[in-house]
Amino acid sequence: MELYQGALDVPTIFNRWLKEENSFNYGAYIPFVGTIREENEIEALSFDIYEPVLQQWFDEWVAKAEKLGAKVKMAHAIGDVPVHTSSYISAVFSPKRRVALELIDEFVEDFKANAPIWKYDVIDGKRIYAEDRSTPMSGSGLLA
């Protein structure tokens, strides 16, 4: 798992991941790129991350992938990320395509639901919490 201040350098990270896994005889490599869309007059999105819990979440996925003979990777941005640049990339490597196709789906969807990352719209330089697009994590409401 890799965290970066600001927008991700997508080609550089993907190329490095490819080289890192080159000798492991994986038959399938599926990358996913999340790009900031221009909408609702935003100039950027901005992100807060709670790294200790994110690392645990990611480590659980590494273990889950390993049982399938696969490997997951991800990188995410911290702070402001301008429109048309990338805040999040992930990838799955596996011996066969079917495992990778299914795993990338589950991995990205669980990331959206349970990774401790908070998103803000940046409009006129102000950060506004994207509450309407956010999802309570599993187990929410325990203290209510």
Next chain:
Amino acid sequence: MIKVEFLGPIGEESLELHANTLAEIATQLQEIETIAPWLSKCAVAVNDQMTSDLSMVLKSGDKVSILPPVCGG
């Protein structure tokens, strides 16, 4: 003392509370006007481990983190 920290957009300073269980933390947080509305949609971690056990016993020096709704990517 138990440290309670509020992550992401909650925007509140950390608190130091006396409590023996997570349930006692809940009771105290429910009385804070600016925090109470968040509780129904927040998840909880104790010492950076996510938990769903309200009866969890706490000891001095433990850290409770309050995690509001998320949206990565």
